[in-house]
Amino acid sequence: MHATGIGASVRRKEDQRFITGQGHYTDDINRPGQTHAYFLRSPHAHAKIKNIDSQEAASAPGVVAVLTGPQLATDKIGNLICGWMIHSKDGTPMKMAPHPALAVGKACHVGDAVAVIIAETLAQAKDASEKIKIDYEVLTAVVDPAKAQAKGAPQIHEIAADNTIYQWHLGDPKAAEAAFASAHHVTKIDLINNRLVPNALEPRAALAEYDSGTDQLTLWNTSQNPHVARLVIAAFVGMAPEHKLRVIAPDVGGGFGSKIFIYPEEVVCLWAARKVNRPVKWTSDRSEAFLTDAHGRDHVTHAEMAFSAEGRILGLRAKTVANLGAYMSTFSSSVPTYLYATLLSGQYDIPQIYCEVDAVYTNTVPVDAYRGAGRPEATFVVERLVEVGARELGLDPADLRKRNFIKSFPHQTPVIMAYDVGDYGATLKKAMDVADVKGFGKRRRESARHGKLRGLGYSAYIEACGIAPSQAVGSLGAGVGLWESAEVRVNPTGSVEVLTGSHAHGQGHETTFAQLVSERLGIPMDNISIVHGDTDKVQFGMGTYGSRSGAVGMSAIVKALDKVEAKAKKVAAYMLEAAEADIVFQDGKFTVAGTDKSAAFADVALNAYVAHKFTGAELEPGLKEGAFYDPTNFTFPAGCHICEVEVDPETGNTEVVAWTAVDDFGVLINPMIVEGQVHGGIAQGVGQALLEGAVYDANGQLLTGSFMDYCMPRAENFPTFRVETTETKCPSNPLGIKGCGEAGSIAAPVAVINAITDAIGSEDVIMPATPSSVWQTLQRIGGRKAA
Amino acid sequence: MPAVAMTVNGKSVTGDVDARTLLVQFLRENLRLTGTHVGCDTSQCGACVVHIDGKAVKSCTVLALQAAGAQVATIEGLAPNGAPLHPMQAAFRENHGLQCGYCTPGMIMSAIDIVNRLGHDLEDKTIREELEGNICRCTGYHNIVKAIAAGAKAMQGQPAGQQAAE
Amino acid sequence: MYAFTFHRPTSVRQAANLLGKHEDAKLLAGGHTLLPTMKMRLAAPAHLVDLSQIEGLSGIELKGRSISIGALTKHVEVANSDVVKRNLPALAELASLIGDPAVRHRGTLGGSVANNDPTADYPAALLALGATVVTNKRKIAADDYFKGMFETALEPDEIIVKVTFPIAKKAGYVKFRNPASRYAMVGVFVAKRSSEIRVAVTGAGGNGVFRVPAFEEALKKRFSPKSLEGLTIPAEGLNSDIHGSAEYRAHLVGVIAKRAVAAAVETPEVAVSDAPENGA
Numbered sequence A: 001m002h003a004t005g006i007g008a009s010v011r012r013k014e015d016q017r018f019i020t021g022q023g024h025y026t027d028d029i030n031r032p033g034q035t036h037a038y039f040l041r042s043p044h045a046h047a048k049i050k051n052i053d054s055q056e057a058a059s060a061p062g063v064v065a066v067l068t069g070p071q072l073a074t075d076k077i078g079n080l081i082c083g084w085m086i087h088s089k090d091g092t093p094m095k096m097a098p099h100p101a102l103a104v105g106k107a108c109h110v111g112d113a114v115a116v117i118i119a120e121t122l123a124q125a126k127d128a129s130e131k132i133k134i135d136y137e138v139l140t141a142v143v144d145p146a147k148a149q150a151k152g153a154p155q156i157h158e159i160a161a162d163n164t165i166y167q168w169h170l171g172d173p174k175a176a177e178a179a180f181a182s183a184h185h186v187t188k189i190d191l192i193n194n195r196l197v198p199n200a201l202e203p204r205a206a207l208a209e210y211d212s213g214t215d216q217l218t219l220w221n222t223s224q225n226p227h228v229a230r231l232v233i234a235a236f237v238g239m240a241p242e243h244k245l246r247v248i249a250p251d252v253g254g255g256f257g258s259k260i261f262i263y264p265e266e267v268v269c270l271w272a273a274r275k276v277n278r279p280v281k282w283t284s285d286r287s288e289a290f291l292t293d294a295h296g297r298d299h300v301t302h303a304e305m306a307f308s309a310e311g312r313i314l315g316l317r318a319k320t321v322a323n324l325g326a327y328m329s330t331f332s333s334s335v336p337t338y339l340y341a342t343l344l345s346g347q348y349d350i351p352q353i354y355c356e357v358d359a360v361y362t363n364t365v366p367v368d369a370y371r372g373a374g375r376p377e378a379t380f381v382v383e384r385l386v387e388v389g390a391r392e393l394g395l396d397p398a399d400l401r402k403r404n405f406i407k408s409f410p411h412q413t414p415v416i417m418a419y420d421v422g423d424y425g426a427t428l429k430k431a432m433d434v435a436d437v438k439g440f441g442k443r444r445r446e447s448a449r450h451g452k453l454r455g456l457g458y459s460a461y462i463e464a465c466g467i468a469p470s471q472a473v474g475s476l477g478a479g480v481g482l483w484e485s486a487e488v489r490v491n492p493t494g495s496v497e498v499l500t501g502s503h504a505h506g507q508g509h510e511t512t513f514a515q516l517v518s519e520r521l522g523i524p525m526d527n528i529s530i531v532h533g534d535t536d537k538v539q540f541g542m543g544t545y546g547s548r549s550g551a552v553g554m555s556a557i558v559k560a561l562d563k564v565e566a567k568a569k570k571v572a573a574y575m576l577e578a579a580e581a582d583i584v585f586q587d588g589k590f591t592v593a594g595t596d597k598s599a600a601f602a603d604v605a606l607n608a609y610v611a612h613k614f615t616g617a618e619l620e621p622g623l624k625e626g627a628f629y630d631p632t633n634f635t636f637p638a639g640c641h642i643c644e645v646e647v648d649p650e651t652g653n654t655e656v657v658a659w660t661a662v663d664d665f666g667v668l669i670n671p672m673i674v675e676g677q678v679h680g681g682i683a684q685g686v687g688q689a690l691l692e693g694a695v696y697d698a699n700g701q702l703l704t705g706s707f708m709d710y711c712m713p714r715a716e717n718f719p720t721f722r723v724e725t726t727e728t729k730c731p732s733n734p735l736g737i738k739g740c741g742e743a744g745s746i747a748a749p750v751a752v753i754n755a756i757t758d759a760i761g762s763e764d765v766i767m768p769a770t771p772s773s774v775w776q777t778l779q780r781i782g783g784r785k786a787a
Numbered sequence B: 001m002p003a004v005a006m007t008v009n010g011k012s013v014t015g016d017v018d019a020r021t022l023l024v025q026f027l028r029e030n031l032r033l034t035g036t037h038v039g040c041d042t043s044q045c046g047a048c049v050v051h052i053d054g055k056a057v058k059s060c061t062v063l064a065l066q067a068a069g070a071q072v073a074t075i076e077g078l079a080p081n082g083a084p085l086h087p088m089q090a091a092f093r094e095n096h097g098l099q100c101g102y103c104t105p106g107m108i109m110s111a112i113d114i115v116n117r118l119g120h121d122l123e124d125k126t127i128r129e130e131l132e133g134n135i136c137r138c139t140g141y142h143n144i145v146k147a148i149a150a151g152a153k154a155m156q157g158q159p160a161g162q163q164a165a166e
Numbered sequence C: 001m002y003a004f005t006f007h008r009p010t011s012v013r014q015a016a017n018l019l020g021k022h023e024d025a026k027l028l029a030g031g032h033t034l035l036p037t038m039k040m041r042l043a044a045p046a047h048l049v050d051l052s053q054i055e056g057l058s059g060i061e062l063k064g065r066s067i068s069i070g071a072l073t074k075h076v077e078v079a080n081s082d083v084v085k086r087n088l089p090a091l092a093e094l095a096s097l098i099g100d101p102a103v104r105h106r107g108t109l110g111g112s113v114a115n116n117d118p119t120a121d122y123p124a125a126l127l128a129l130g131a132t133v134v135t136n137k138r139k140i141a142a143d144d145y146f147k148g149m150f151e152t153a154l155e156p157d158e159i160i161v162k163v164t165f166p167i168a169k170k171a172g173y174v175k176f177r178n179p180a181s182r183y184a185m186v187g188v189f190v191a192k193r194s195s196e197i198r199v200a201v202t203g204a205g206g207n208g209v210f211r212v213p214a215f216e217e218a219l220k221k222r223f224s225p226k227s228l229e230g231l232t233i234p235a236e237g238l239n240s241d242i243h244g245s246a247e248y249r250a251h252l253v254g255v256i257a258k259r260a261v262a263a264a265v266e267t268p269e270v271a272v273s274d275a276p277e278n279g280a
């Protein structure tokens, strides 16, 4: 193995600037003459806006402008959109309600932006905002997704009767019916997948600047996909032609999905910058983030699993109501449909699956993809059903899993996905060994001796990553293709710049992508830079989410490197006066096969630019190649996590005491970084299971509006993780990579819940399993005698 | 506007500030030391941790005027102008104790404070407890804990004055 | 934050004058309650009177059978104080559980006691130990000091100078944290002095810190966790929120009180006879 090549735990190149405080995040950037934007937001979840009087505010000290929703239309600024079309069972298209960047006539959730104040300082903007008088007529709000479709529920948008966005389904209901009719046993569960707030530690920010001389708009923002932001803001919002809008996403402090979407604030900052002809900056504070960043999850599900007498799974049925909040966010429609129901086969050979999903509007913050997006929800359904099923059938949960694992590949599931490769038995076995499942009984007795209930929970998860083939997602309704682009620029001195459409916000692309280039071209890491996040530098790209940067983004780089190598061989052929077919490229050297005649990579690069050895007619000078890579399939990372908990029956407090993760991510580029991704994912998953949950009151006020009430995972909440991998190479991309960014957050929640239910001997545990909720369950069941 | 003077990373600095200016704003906006971050508005996340007179504090919950006359140390002062990394900085890189890097300056400043208070031989459990006021959304803390334990050891034998470049 | 004028008096008298002169003035100690509130625009003092330049407001002293702690003494100083650790280890333990290390580097005893947050830790110690709040005007017994949530006996221009804590033979503090805020969901301070046994509870009460006479009675018979076995308090009047119902908190009070007694029993007895505390 090359010391800095594929498979080496190379230390990260990007760290130098972060550990010395030299990172450049959006809020670190200031522009000359900059003004500050402050958004005045609706304090009501559902209200008519009868009048806005901003006269006094407009003349307050330092105020440059006060803008409101109706002015958007005057300036022909279009609405925000959802870019994935879903059709209902009856063939009708989803009901996308208008989403203006500033509310027009009506506010639909607490935090909905109603006006913006542009002022010399942020304090002045805030001071002035208090002088704006808004006449609201408060309307009844609907908050609970389970009640949104009820007769007499308040209607949020005219276009959506019963607040229903779509009623979608997947699978064959009749075949599923038949499978259930023949069942020996049916396990039924009701689940709530709790609403989460992503809380990337860097709050969202936008800084917009207008150059009236060139009519050019520039936006610095906290984005996971600046090109998509530009496309949407240009083509749908109609802010400016695409070539007159530059979007730069500099260092971004975490995203987890929440920074994929196009938000009102960036649209408003651009609009305002042009109107006041000065740069406009907005940085969210944390309370604002709680009220405006797209939330995640929020499903209410009833699910059933049919078993044969031998413990074979015969079928699965699920009915889910998905809360999409007050407006349809950029990709929200795809999450509870194609990112969810398509994974309901889990790791199992399930002959029949049928899933119905109703998506509804409520007077809450919009909900969209959050780390895992749909797949944690699917895994929660499947792995709870299997676990509860095993307990009801009196079977060992690991045995039941083994009995039903898919064992031959490729495997076509009844829900679209064709799994290419995997070895689920191997991950389960390794996880059981590492977790010392054999010794669990002893540990449980030991816990009992000091008054604690110990439980063990499995999660054998699968996810579909590397999204995804453009044709496939296009046929499912996506408004974009999900390929990726790369450009490899070799400089005359042999150093290399790689321009990628992927975007890093913690994933370490500057290192892993460089590892690939270092290995392929045989040049040191220091001679490689990775350029991303600027639409003026990188031609186009789809950005980073869905664990796609390795499988898709790096594959595009491989393709571009192939082209670079091919061209460089031609140059070398001229230099070495040999036939192109005789040139071999290895370890950074071009050699004429069978001779000791060779040229180093840097020499070839120089010759490509000097072009003294060939004419332009024979070969174009220069060494720069681009490629677009469109994958042939999703990738299917899978694995097994085992969680052990101790529950204090007196207080209901749960402590995670051991964690084992064995994942099959295919080929690993940098194991250190992969492990880091797993750690972070587990923490977010454990957060969902034990600590985190967005809670609204009946009037639509967010009760968990800051870290004071929304519990963020802290170091103390975790044990040291045991993380291992197995490997089956992914056949659908040249590197054999599957992706690792979301695994932990997909696997973890259900492992925790399976462990707690095992510990306390009741299936009646909700997420987050807070001390008080576990205690209440213990009260209901009359406590449990320590085993 | 009241004037304020303090020492930041060993240099005397002065500025005229609105009384409501927080220390973190003074550092970021007036001094352009943007390594100190803001991650919350409830004084809980620790992204803004700096040292005042050698002790870790949350610069989002201190007025610039309260720091008048004080010695302030920020992340930028640990290895100024390309000086060798502070052992704790090096340990974060070596142990992959950061991903997006947003919490990192606060983590490192808190970590050095932990070592200053509790010494070089730190158990994982202690480190986890001491990180009560530092939130990281990316790493799951696993590698941060490892980094701090390693950084604490590496700080041993370092001249005391260098432990945080006040 | 709203605009304000910043003052840095160098004596308690000057500070008191400033409070007297400006109706909307507020004292600033560690700022770890006041500044977050001001940042949210939930408090809008026009004048901030910073106490930090006043000498003699901080420090810890053993005086006879009590420990006197200056109002400006930081949580970390109480947590690390040898005097406190030797004579009232439960109080050092309590201080070490407040917030996080950075909060403890700034937050002060006086600020916490003046604020009387119903989920703060110090009030439990003051009430259980029968401490005395000493102000620039008078001495106030803890029993008369706490007047409900965020309410105290302090007058608008009154400044806490110090608090004196009688030393107990045995004392223990156990805190069950609110998972999100890390303030006390339930915190119980148990103190055994020769004159009496007190159990004070913070976090649970809708009206702030309170004592539990039934537990105190039970412990008088035998100072042991066993004495509290199965005892709880009525849920009525307790806090109920998304983190836990009043019933849950009532139950926790019993559990945590038991653990506090266990902690008290485990610590070596401090040799004191409980003579009345004569000022400081």
Ligand SMILES: Cc1cc2nc3c(=O)[nH]c(=O)nc-3n(C[C@H](O)[C@H](O)[C@H](O)COP(=O)(O)OP(=O)(O)OC[C@H]3O[C@@H](n4cnc5c(N)ncnc54)[C@H](O)[C@@H]3O)c2cc1C
Residues within 6 Å of the ligand: B042, B043, B044, B061, C026, C027, C028, C029, C030, C031, C032, C033, C034, C035, C036, C051, C071, C072, C097, C098, C099, C100, C103, C106, C107, C108, C109, C110, C111, C112, C113, C114, C115, C119, C120, C121, C122, C158, C159, C160, C161, C181, C182, C183, C184
């Ligand atoms: C993240 C975080 C976590 C925390 N966790 C906890 C916790 O777990 N438990 C806990 O108990 N506390 C907690 N706190 C609160 C912390 O202990 C505060 O420092 C304390 O409550 C107030 O002290 P202060 O010195 O900061 O007061 P300040 O904020 O300066 O003042 C608070 C109030 O007291 C008044 N005041 C201050 N000093 C005096 C005086 N000498 N005389 C009269 N009035 C005065 C002020 O005018 C103001 O109204 C936490 C705070 C934060 C930011």
Ligand code: FES
Residues within 6 Å of the ligand: B037, B038, B039, B040, B041, B042, B043, B044, B045, B046, B047, B048, B049, B058, B059, B060, B061
């Ligand atoms: S910004 Fe200071 S603690 Fe979060």
Ligand code: FES
Residues within 6 Å of the ligand: A201, A253, A254, A506, B097, B098, B099, B100, B101, B102, B103, B104, B135, B136, B137, B138, B139
């Ligand atoms: S590295 Fe991203 S928040 Fe810690």
